[in-house]
Amino acid sequence: MNWSDIASTAATGIVWTAFACFAVVAARNIISLAQLLVAAWVFLTRVQPGEGARDLWHRYADLMLPISVIAPAFNEELSIVQSVKALLALEYPDHEVIVVNDGSKDDTLGELIRAFDMFKADRTQIAQLQQTQIRGTYRSRRYPNLLVIDKENGRKADAANAGIGFARTPLVCVIDADSIIEPDGLLRAAEPFMYQDQRLIAVGGAIRIANGCTIRGGSLQKIGIAKEMVPRFQIVEYLRAFLMNRVANAHTNTLMLISGAFGLFRRSTLVEMGGYRHDTVGEDLELVVRMHRFMREQKRDYRIEFVPDIVCWTEAPAALRGLDNQRARWQQGALETLQRHRGMIGNPRYGRIGLLAMPQIVLEDILGPPAELLGYLVLPVAALLGLLDPIMAVAFFFVSVVFGCALSVGTLVLEEQQLRRTPSASDLLRIGIAAVIENFGYRQINLWYRLQGIRRFFRNDTTWAAVPRVGFTGT
Known part of the structure; x- marks a missing residue:
């Protein structure tokens, strides 16, 4: 093969790569646009203004199923006391708080013992789902519905499994220990279980960024936004993820992810499935995918819902340091889940999950990131070399960046029209600017x-790098 043939082959490869990158990015954005339109339709036609907590309490107080709120905690001494106070103060007729200290190296356990007057007490575990040793259980002299489990480190999935094994309630809520649920969050999450019989097995809610908010006594006092740009960018990301993707997917019964920061599950289903897997860094995605697989293979009728009125506030990385490990871990967890459940991809046995939802994850998490990043390099080079019309490179920029701006702003408009959680016009403007830049x-x-x-x-690589925290402010 001479140099002319090599050059011709290379040029052909560049052109085909450019077209492939364009096609993948365009497909992702078409799906996102469809999700935005579906979410808008759902909000406008199905989601009515939520009842107040008092109305929910009066309507369902006698019907609400007891809930165990499970909070795995690892090195959370900065915020654990405030978070537990908020969990204890949740407006719900019958709930227990189970904090699982997952072998913390800081003084997380000591903070809990001192703040809540804890003492060692025996508690029988009725289902052993965790793989590590339980070192002790603690009860509070001041709060009879508070249980602390001290165990060896096994990471979040193992800690959640330990809590599920100690729970005795029909429903379990698994949250991050550094998250704060709005006071009526459990009421809103449990409401769908009142009329879904045994079909409903899980409910997810919206996650919002707590950076810049005022937190006192373990509860949200004032909504705000952070001064740093990185948390503002994440506000936009979370709005897209929860008010666009999750609302649309739940409507089509293809919801594949309930955030590890907040999820309400039927305990019997979790125990029957063996709880969370220990051998993945994306245990929340893997659990829901496995739920779909389990229920469809068992030929059971089921639903997995998303309620946007449920809001859980969590501290996000304030700088790029910490965000890098978080996003790499999310990506790795998605690939691990796809590998483990690859037999579902395109398989009609799993209905819309196999034919629609799983291929969408492939597009988003396998093809999407490298295709977009490569496209930023390949298309301009191809245009400069005369291999492609420069309009193609401009079109790629429009599809990937300008269209992305439009989707973000559209989601922000949807949020403001329906939920209105942004406190002021100036804050809305700041988020809108972040949505563009x-x-x-x-x-x-x-x-x-x-x-x-x-x-x-x-x-x-299964190493786990914790995200740096500064703790909640205004406490």
Whole structure:
């Protein structure tokens, strides 16, 4: 083969790569646009203004199923007391709080013992789902519905399983220990279980960024936004994820992820499935995918719902340091889940989950990140070399960046029209600005972090780097 043939082959490869990158990015954005339209339709026609907590209490107080709120905690001494106070103060007729200290290296356990007057007490575990040793259980002299489990470190999935094994209630709510549920969150999450019989097995809610908010006594006092741009960018990301993707997917019964920060589950289903898997860094995604697989293979009728009125506030990374590990871990967890359940992809046995939902995850988490990042490099080069019409490179920029801005702003409009959680016009403007400029740099940096997650997946790197925390302010 001479140099002319090599050059011709290389040019052909560049052109085909450019077209493939364009096609993948365009497909992702078409799906996102469809989700935005479905979510808007759902909000406008199905989701009515939520009842107040007092109305929900009066309507369902005698019917609400008891709930165990399970909060795995690892090195959470900065915020654990405030978080537990908020959990104890939740407006719900019958709930127990189970904090699982997952072998923390800081003084998480000591903070709990001192703040809540804890003492060692025996509690029988009725289902052993965790793999590590339980070191002790503690009860509170001041709060009879508070239980603390101290165990060896096994990461979040193992800690959640330990809590599920100690719970005695029909429903269990698994949250992050550094998250704060709005006072009526459990009421809103439990409401669908009142009229779904045994079909409903899980309910998810919206996650919002607590950075910049005022937290006192373990509860949200004032909604605000952070001064730093990185948390503002994440506000936009979370709005897209929860008010666009999750609302649309739940409507079509293809919801594949309930955030690990907040989820309400039927305990019997979790125990029957063996709880969370221990051998993945994306245990929340894997659990829901396995739920779909389990229920469909058992030929059971089931529903997995999403309620946008449920809001759980969580501390997000305030800088790129910490965000890199978080996003790489999310990406790695998605690939691990796809590998483990690859037999579902395109398989009609699993209905719309196999034919629609799983291929969408493939597009988003396998093809999407490398295709978009590569497209930023290949299309301009191809245009400069005369291999492609420059209009093609401009079109790729429009599809990937300008269209991304439009989707973000559209989601923000949807949020403001339906939920109105942004406190002021000036804050709304700040978030709107972030929705635009996140597409110029921040988005591309996140693509790089996701590529690092792909690299970690192929290297079978299971190390866990904790996200740096500064704790809630205004406490």
